[in-house]
Amino acid sequence: MIPVRGFEGRTVAVFGLARTGLAAARALVAGGAEVALWDENPASRAAAQAQGFTLTDLSSADWSRFAALMLSPGVPLTHPAPHWTVAKARAAGVEILGDIELFARTVNAAPEHRRPKIVAITGTNGKSTTTALIGHVCAQAGRDVRIGGNIGVGVLDLEDMHGGAVYVLEMSSYQLDLTSSLHADVTVILNISPDHLERHGDMEGYVAAKRRILSNQGKGDTAVIGVDDAWGQRICTEITAANRRTIVPISASKAMGRGIYVLQGVLYDATGERAYEVADLNRARSLPGRHNWQNAAAAFAAAKGLGIAADEAAEHLLTFPGLAHRMEPVAQLGRVKFVNDSKATNADAARQALSSYPKVYWIAGGQPKTGGIEGLADLFPRVAGAYLIGEGAAAFAATLKDKAPVVEAGTLNAAVARAFADALASGQDAIVLLSPAAASFDQFIDFEARGEAFRAAVQALAQTRQGAA
Structure with missing residues (x-):
C-alpha cells in the first residue's frame, strides 16, 4: 500500500x-x-x-x-x-x-531521492496490453516495477515507493478527468477513436481528458504518441510545437522519417540519424496483428525513455507471455479453439480480433457504445455465426441482418453452447471468439468477470464432453 x-x-x-x-x-x-x-x-x-x-x-x-x-x-x-x-x-x-491524483500528490510530496519513475499509458484501445508489455520489459531488464492503475491492482494498493521503483500505470479517461498534478516521466497515448462519449459530452471532451496525461511533463521527459489516427496526429503536432519534452511518434502502418514504426511485423527505430531494424515481431507469439505491433512500438519507445538499452528492450518484447482477456486462447475442444477477447469493449477493439481470423463464430453484445458495430461491416463476411448477448443483442442483430447468421442467445452460457455446437458441426477447424464490442456492465461487474465467465462456460463444455466419452 x-x-x-x-x-x-x-x-x-x-x-x-x-x-x-x-x-x-x-x-x-x-x-x-x-x-x-x-x-x-x-x-x-x-x-x-x-x-x-x-x-x-x-x-x-x-x-x-x-x-x-x-x-x-x-x-x-x-x-x-x-x-x-x-x-x-x-x-x-x-x-x-481520484486515486491517481492522491498518488501523484504523494509522489510530489516525497523527497526527490525517493520519487519513483512513472510511466502512464492511455488510449482508446490497447492500454492493458501495452501496460503489461512495458511492465514485462522493465521487469526482465531488472527494474523494480509495479503495474496497476486501471489494470489489475489499483494504484494505491501497489507496494510503497522508493527512488528505484518504476510504476507502470494504465489510465482511463475517467481517471484522467480526476487527475491534475501527475508528472509522468514517460507518457503513452496509443490511439484515439470515439468512446465513452456519454461521459465526456463529445469527442473534444474525450480527447481533452486523454491529453491530461501529458500535463506537467518537461525537459527530460518522453511522450510516445500513436499517429495512425487523426486525433493522435493532431496531438503530436501540437505538442511538438511546444518543444519541451522528447516526442516519439509511433506507427504500425507506415514508415516515418522520425519515430518508431512497424512494417509487415518488423519493428524499426528511426529516432536517430538513420532507421534500423529492431526486431521481427512475427516471432512474438503473444503479439499477433497490427494492433499489437503498435503496442510493441509503444513499449519499445517507453523502455528507451526509461534508459533501457534498445537491444535489451527488443529482446524482452519477444518473450511477452500475453494478457488475460485480450485475444487469449483458453481451450481447444476437438477442432474448435476458444478465444477470450472480453477486453474488447468497443467496436474498434473487436476489429483487432475479428481481423486476425479468416472465419469466426462470434459472441458479441453487452452494453453497446455509440455507433454499435456498424463500423465492422467490412468484417461481417468473416462471421460464420453471431451469438448475441445482453442489452445490445437486438441492435446488433439488426445491424447483422442478411449479412451473417444470427442467434440472439441472451446469456453468455447459451451463446458459448450454441457457438460450439455450430462450430463443431462445420467439421472444420474453427474459432469461437468472445469479442463483445460492448461494455459488460449489463450482465457482469467488469470485462474481467465476463472473461472468467466465458472461461468457466468453456470448461463446463469440456467436462460434459469428457463425461460423455
Whole structure:
C-alpha cells in the first residue's frame, strides 16, 4: 500500500466503495487522514464495514468539514449529469479528485531521492496490453516495477515507493478527468477513436481528458504518441510545437522519417540519424496483428525513455507471455479453439480480433457504445455465426441482418453452447471468439468477470464432453 500524504488530520469523503474507493480509503487512513465513506449500493457498504470502516451517509453530511472528495472513476463527474456528490462538493468548495491524483500528490510530496519513475499509458484501445508489455520489459531488464492503475491492482494498493521503483500505470479517461498534478516521466497515448462519449459530452471532451496525461511533463521527459489516427496526429503536432519534452511518434502502418514504426511485423527505430531494424515481431507469439505491433512500438519507445538499452528492450518484447482477456486462447475442444477477447469493449477493439481470423463464430453484445458495430461491416463476411448477448443483442442483430447468421442467445452460457455446437458441426477447424464490442456492465461487474465467465462456460463444455466419452 502507498500511504497518501497531504491530508493528515483532515477528513476526506470517499464515494464509491468498489476496488478503487476502498483502496483509497485504506491509503488515506494509513497516511493519517480520516475518511467518511459512502456508496449507494448496500453490498458495497457491507464490504466496507467488513473491512472495519464506519459509514457516513454523505447525502446528509456536513460537507464543510471535508478537505476533499475522493470520487471513484465510474461515478459521473460532468456527463450525462454531475453526480449528487459532485454537486454537493462544488457547492461547499470541496475539491474533487481520484486515486491517481492522491498518488501523484504523494509522489510530489516525497523527497526527490525517493520519487519513483512513472510511466502512464492511455488510449482508446490497447492500454492493458501495452501496460503489461512495458511492465514485462522493465521487469526482465531488472527494474523494480509495479503495474496497476486501471489494470489489475489499483494504484494505491501497489507496494510503497522508493527512488528505484518504476510504476507502470494504465489510465482511463475517467481517471484522467480526476487527475491534475501527475508528472509522468514517460507518457503513452496509443490511439484515439470515439468512446465513452456519454461521459465526456463529445469527442473534444474525450480527447481533452486523454491529453491530461501529458500535463506537467518537461525537459527530460518522453511522450510516445500513436499517429495512425487523426486525433493522435493532431496531438503530436501540437505538442511538438511546444518543444519541451522528447516526442516519439509511433506507427504500425507506415514508415516515418522520425519515430518508431512497424512494417509487415518488423519493428524499426528511426529516432536517430538513420532507421534500423529492431526486431521481427512475427516471432512474438503473444503479439499477433497490427494492433499489437503498435503496442510493441509503444513499449519499445517507453523502455528507451526509461534508459533501457534498445537491444535489451527488443529482446524482452519477444518473450511477452500475453494478457488475460485480450485475444487469449483458453481451450481447444476437438477442432474448435476458444478465444477470450472480453477486453474488447468497443467496436474498434473487436476489429483487432475479428481481423486476425479468416472465419469466426462470434459472441458479441453487452452494453453497446455509440455507433454499435456498424463500423465492422467490412468484417461481417468473416462471421460464420453471431451469438448475441445482453442489452445490445437486438441492435446488433439488426445491424447483422442478411449479412451473417444470427442467434440472439441472451446469456453468455447459451451463446458459448450454441457457438460450439455450430462450430463443431462445420467439421472444420474453427474459432469461437468472445469479442463483445460492448461494455459488460449489463450482465457482469467488469470485462474481467465476463472473461472468467466465458472461461468457466468453456470448461463446463469440456467436462460434459469428457463425461460423455
